[in-house]
Amino acid sequence: MRNFNxxxxxxxxxxxxxxxxxxxxxxDQILQLCAIKPTPRGPVVFNRYFYAEENPAYWVNHIDPESx
Numbered sequence: 001m002r003n004f005n006x007x008x009x010x011x012x013x014x015x016x017x018x019x020x021x022x023x024x025x026x027x028d029q030i031l032q033l034c035a036i037k038p039t040p041r042g043p044v045v046f047n048r049y050f051y052a053e054e055n056p057a058y059w060v061n062h063i064d065p066e067s068x
Contacts, residue, residue: 011040021052
């Protein structure tokens with residue numbers, strides 16, 4: 001049995017965040033996709049905004065139209 005190594009788990013993980021205009025797959029759109037991979041030299045970050053005609057969830061995600 002292997003011993004649990006928190007540092008190994010930390011460096012072998014990726015955190016993903018997805019911001020959308022709502023919760024309905026057939027109607028709502030993706031606004032932002034972000035992924036963070038920790039490394040010993042610092043995080044590697046992927047962050048991309050996507051165009052959407054409107055953002056009815058602005059009061060939740062605070063992504064303004066200028067960012068898209």
